[in-house]
Amino acid sequence: MTDIAIVDYGMGNLRSVHKALEHIAPDSTVVVTSDPAVVNKASRVVVPGQGAMPNCMSELKACGLQDAVIRAAHSKPFLGICIGLQMLFEESEEGHVKGLDILPGRVIHFPVKTMTTPEGLKLKVPHMGWNQVCQTVNHPLWKDIAKDARFYFVHSYYVDTPDTALIAAQTHYPFAFTCAVAKDNIFAVQFHPEKSHIAGLTLLRNFATWSPGF
Numbered sequence: 001m002t003d004i005a006i007v008d009y010g011m012g013n014l015r016s017v018h019k020a021l022e023h024i025a026p027d028s029t030v031v032v033t034s035d036p037a038v039v040n041k042a043s044r045v046v047v048p049g050q051g052a053m054p055n056c057m058s059e060l061k062a063c064g065l066q067d068a069v070i071r072a073a074h075s076k077p078f079l080g081i082c083i084g085l086q087m088l089f090e091e092s093e094e095g096h097v098k099g100l101d102i103l104p105g106r107v108i109h110f111p112v113k114t115m116t117t118p119e120g121l122k123l124k125v126p127h128m129g130w131n132q133v134c135q136t137v138n139h140p141l142w143k144d145i146a147k148d149a150r151f152y153f154v155h156s157y158y159v160d161t162p163d164t165a166l167i168a169a170q171t172h173y174p175f176a177f178t179c180a181v182a183k184d185n186i187f188a189v190q191f192h193p194e195k196s197h198i199a200g201l202t203l204l205r206n207f208a209t210w211s212p213g214f
């Protein structure tokens with residue numbers, strides 16, 4: 001049986017996620033798959049995603065994977081990365097597209113005009129590069145990761161949720177935005193653990209052994 005299924009709907013940085021998971025979980029079977037049946041049977045599911053949210057949503061549907069992803073998000077350890085995080089919410093400002101509506105909130109664009117640091121430095125969008133991830137909750141996926149470790153980001157949109165209990169970490173750019181959420185069996189991050197060296201590999205290793213305990 002597949003231990004970890006990485007969902008392939010044609011929009012992902014899947015090679016690096018696959019390589020990283022194989023490296024940290026050598027005893028697990030890790031597959032990249034477009035087959036809903038494989039996703040349904042897997043013990044754990046990872047949903048990455050790159051590009052524009054409207055394309056990701058339509059490709060997910062076109063590949064017949066939407067139901068399998070929703071089912072996974074309700075039933076087993078689930079890791080969303082980048083657009084895999086954004087898709088969990090109600091809608092995105094990017095192309096004004098509906099998301100999977102599993103978690104409450106919207107995905108909004110950085111307010112480019114007001115992106116100035118207290119020192120007067122103008123920040124660029126996309127937010128690209130390494131930045132500190134400030135953990136706001138204790139969670140098994142943060143095990144062995146420093147409370148303000150740096151992870152790699154590349155995005156122009158971020159999650160804005162009214163349910164602050166979902167927030168697992170924030171990053172400052174220049175204000176605090178939600179960069180990780182956690183609820184039951186779901187953990188999802190805006191940054192790229194697969195590109196974040198030791199801290200990222202640690203997070204993936206934690207995911208590979210996580211039992212959310214339902």
Ligand SMILES: NC(=O)CC[C@H](N)C(=O)O
Nearest residue numbers: 050051052154155156157
């Ligand atoms: N890294 C990406 O693929 C970007 C994702 C999304 N379009 C955003 O800008 O937030």
